[in-house]
Structure formats: structure tokens, C-alpha cells
Amino acid sequence: MRKPNTAKAAPEARDLRQRAARARDAAGRFIKRPVDELRFASQTFTAPSSTGAMAAWHAACREHSIRTAPLQDCPALMRENGDVWSTRSLFQALEAGDITVSEYVRLHPLASERELRFAQVAHELNLGSLFASAYADEYPIEKFEPASAEAPTRHQLSPDRAWVVAQATAVDLSDLTIVQLHNLYDHFDAVAEIWCAVSSQPWANKDRGGWFRNLNAGGRIVDREEDRAAEIRNRIAAEIQTRTPTSELERDWRLETLIKFELLCETSLRHAPELRAEIAQAWGA
Numbered sequence: 001m002r003k004p005n006t007a008k009a010a011p012e013a014r015d016l017r018q019r020a021a022r023a024r025d026a027a028g029r030f031i032k033r034p035v036d037e038l039r040f041a042s043q044t045f046t047a048p049s050s051t052g053a054m055a056a057w058h059a060a061c062r063e064h065s066i067r068t069a070p071l072q073d074c075p076a077l078m079r080e081n082g083d084v085w086s087t088r089s090l091f092q093a094l095e096a097g098d099i100t101v102s103e104y105v106r107l108h109p110l111a112s113e114r115e116l117r118f119a120q121v122a123h124e125l126n127l128g129s130l131f132a133s134a135y136a137d138e139y140p141i142e143k144f145e146p147a148s149a150e151a152p153t154r155h156q157l158s159p160d161r162a163w164v165v166a167q168a169t170a171v172d173l174s175d176l177t178i179v180q181l182h183n184l185y186d187h188f189d190a191v192a193e194i195w196c197a198v199s200s201q202p203w204a205n206k207d208r209g210g211w212f213r214n215l216n217a218g219g220r221i222v223d224r225e226e227d228r229a230a231e232i233r234n235r236i237a238a239e240i241q242t243r244t245p246t247s248e249l250e251r252d253w254r255l256e257t258l259i260k261f262e263l264l265c266e267t268s269l270r271h272a273p274e275l276r277a278e279i280a281q282a283w284g285a
Contacts, residue, residue, distance in 0.1 A: 053130070053133040053136075056134070057130045057131055058214070060125045060127055060130050061127075064121055064125055067121050068117070071114055071117055071118065074110075077107060077110055077111055084111075085110075085111050086111055090111055092267070137158060160220070160223070160224050163228075164224060165231065168231035168232045168234075168235055169235075173236060173239045176239070178250045178254055179250065179253055181239055181240040181243070181257065182240065182253040182254070182256065182257050184236055185233055185236045185240070185260070185261070186260075188229050188230075189230075192230040192233060195222055195223075195226030195229060196226050198222050198226075199215065199219055203218065204222055205219055234261075236257075240254055240257050241254075251282055252282075255282060255283075259275070
């Protein structure tokens with residue numbers, strides 16, 4: 001006869017905060033299990049872009065997915081659209097007036113701790129080093145030498161990046177008008193977003209269902225096209241910034257493009273005092 005379990009069951013947590021606290025505790029206990037076989041695995045594979053480095057990266061990704069699985073279910077931070085609140089999205093919502101200060105104060109500690117758990121797992125698995133080692137040949141290689149006229153600093157791009165830069169540089173924007181630049185910016189931005197969405201589809205990745213992108217041959221083509229469209233878009237923004245509008249309509253088109261680009265890069269205008277000054281002068285904002 002089996003001995004009955006006399007351990008007392010934990011009382012049901014009716015309060016949302018209690019359930020969130022228990023979920024965090026459970027996730028913390030799960031996260032703290034040893035991973036000696038994966039920790040600092042990059043020290044084992046010293047050759048960048050080697051088969052061993054790629055295998056270590058894939059193993060770390062699988063372990064990351066396993067260990068962060070309890071953090072995916074977080075009802076206390078669930079939004080109406082199905083997304084999960086992050087510290088960044090909470091701050092953006094607070095600035096936009098979409099949530100109250102009391103809601104922000106209540107949710108921010110939960111979101112911050114959840115992100116801390118993710119960061120803790122990534123740190124213990126040494127994900128950053130493993131990723132850089134696995135894909136070393138796709139990143140620019142910078143060699144710093146003593147500055148002199150005879151030996152300037154060299155900057156070597158990866159083959160994919162060099163192709164992107166060459167393609168974007170070949171597009172001549174000098175003869176375009178402000179309205180043409182304004183419209184082309186929108187179209188190239190839309191194309192870059194489309195390619196970005198395509199690169200996340202399962203057929204473009206080697207590991208389907210994983211949390212990290214691991215592009216296959218088709219996915220790398222998509223990634224290059226996304227990068228090319230984005231690079232041309234960035235050059236259009238730089239070009240229109242140098243233009244002097246000849247009418248209020250051209251002024252508005254130029255400012256609209258610059259505002260879109262600044263929001264795309266920085267999510268706000270707080271780091272662009274010159275642009276804010278132009279807006280105030282043009283529109284009295």
C-alpha cells in the first residue's frame with residue numbers, strides 16, 4: 001500500500017500578484033539549475049565560424065528556450081492585444097498617456113524582474129560570445145592602426161554587408177526632388193519591413209520554432225535584401241536632410257520624412273534638438 005502524501009498543498013493564490021510572485025519563484029528555481037556543460041562553452045571553440053562554434057551556439061539556444069519556458073506564461077503582464085508588457089513598452093505607454101502612473105508603478109517591477117531573468121539565463125549561457133563566434137564571418141572586421149597619412153585605419157566589411165553598401169551607393173539620389181525623396185523613403189521603408197517579416201518565416205530558418213533566427217541560404221538572401229532596402233532608405237533620409245525647401249509643402253514633406261526616420265531610429269525626438277527646433281519654427285509646436 002502506497003503511503004499517502006501528507007504534505008500540505010499550497011493555498012490557492014487568488015490575488016494576481018500572488019500568482020505572479022509564485023510564478024517568479026518557480027522560474028527562479030528552474031533557472032538556477034546547473035549548466036556546467038554549456039557555461040562559457042565559447043572557450044572550448046576558439047576558431048570563429050567553425051563547426052564547433054556553431055554547434056555550441058545551437059546548444060545554448062536550445063537550453064535558453066528550455067530554461068526560459070516558464071517565463072513565457074506571465075498573465076500579470078499580459079496586454080489586451082496578446083503581447084506581454086516590457087519595461088520599454090510600459091514607459092512608451094506612460095509617455096503616450098495610454099496607462100496611468102499607478103499602473104506603471106504596479107507593472108514595472110514585474111516586467112523588470114522578468115527581463116532580469118531572461119538576461120540572467122543569457123549571461124549564464126554566454127549567448128553573446130557564442131553568437132559572435134558562430135557568425136564571426138558575417139560581421140565587419142575593424143583593424144586599428146596608428147593614425148597616419150600613409151596607413152589609415154582599415155575597415156573590412158563582410159561579403160554580404162559589402163554587397164549591400166555597394167548596391168545602395170550605386171543609387172544616385174542627387175537629381176531627385178524633395179517630393180521624390182519623400183515618397184521613395186516611404187516605399188523603401190515599407191519594402192524593408194516586408195523583407196524583415198519574411199526573414200522570420202519558418203522556411204527561411206534552419207531551426208524552426210526556435211527563439212533565435214538561424215537563417216538558411218534562402219533566409220540569407222532575404223536578409224540581404226532587407227539590409228539593402230534599409231540602407232537605401234537611410235541614404236534617402238540623409239539626402240533629404242541636406243535639401244533646402246522652396247515652399248511650405250516641400251518643407252512639410254522634408255520634416256515629415258526626417259521625423260519618421262528619427263522615430264524609427266530613436267523612438268522619440270528627444271535626441272534631435274535641431275529637428276525639434278526646425279519643427280517649432282515651421283509649425284509653432
